[in-house]
Amino acid sequence: MSYDIAPLDTALVDALQAKVDGKTKPLGALGRLELLAMQIGRIQQTLTPSLTQPHVLVFAGDHGAAKAGVSAYPQDVTWQMVENFLAGGAAINVFARQMRLGLRIVDAGVAHDFGPREGLINGKIAAGTANYIEQPAMTPAQCDKAIRTGRKLAHSLAERGCNAVGFGEMGIGNTASASLITHGITGVPLPQLVGRGTGLDDAGLDRKQALLGTALARGGRPSDPLDVLAEYGGFEIAMMVGAMLGAAEKRMVLVIDGFIVTAALLVAHAMSPAVLDYCVFAHRSEEAGHRAQLAHLDAAPLYDLGLRLGEGTGAALAWPLLQAAVNFLNEMASFESAGVSGKE
């Protein structure tokens, strides 16, 4: 399958730069916000960008490897947290309410029968992946279906007027999956990419390292990004890959959260490099390995609050900065309009 993602062209760069430089401030004084305003202007191909119907998508899925002991928490926490999202009680609910962001929860493959539920998008591929320590996590057909479902979801959000989307995830054991994927895509030695996730102690971290070493010895490092994804992925990660590609096709602004979301982006980027032009990196996660991912993508996150939660919380917290970037570009007076003297 091919993706119709246009790399950002340079048509408006000079005009956007002139508009930014004409605002009543010393040249460059709004720092990263200036780059953000220019990026959003280029994505939307306008000097007057706007952010409409912003959403956070939270993709949930279970991992066969969770039962082997790669997380500090039991697998049931995945479906229990989905219930918490639906009831409005999780961190992402709080932040999405605060920032007035739409929130959609997607069951990409949780090992639980939720039945038809208000507010839950049913994209279930299967009741959790297979255990990649013993066999590939998913079949190529499942991987393909997850990507297609994600892509469609992003397209339908765009059709409803949303032009900015934050990515989040929930899946016990998914930092382990993200480590294997990150190794598969970047080639950075696996031990450097394995972290404490939800808070493993030293013994737990040693166990996780050993289990993932066994998985890698079995599955190896496939050269095709889709094979890496099918070998080690979660359904929530595969569905995010599709949603990212679909969102970039629709020229949406993609707000990237932490370690697991960035693992999905590594795959999307390997498939279609232009997706990166549409991404804003919200924060640097505490999870070991996020730095290596950001370095591979040559990405500079907006902030570092020591977050290691996921759910799209980091993406939601970046929202006021995106809005500020657009607002200053649209609303600030220029030296000319305000009658302020320029630089001598």
Ligand SMILES: Cc1cc2ncn([C@H]3O[C@H](COP(=O)(O)O)[C@@H](O)[C@H]3O)c2cc1C
């Ligand atoms: C109560 C709870 C809420 C969460 N919300 C996100 N995560 C985060 O932790 C998980 C990844 O860490 P690991 O790979 O160590 O399992 C993911 O579900 C991620 O979204 C949570 C984890 C827990 C326990």
Ligand SMILES: O=C(O)c1cccnc1
């Ligand atoms: O960086 C993240 O997104 C993260 C880190 C630890 C646990 N869950 C998510």
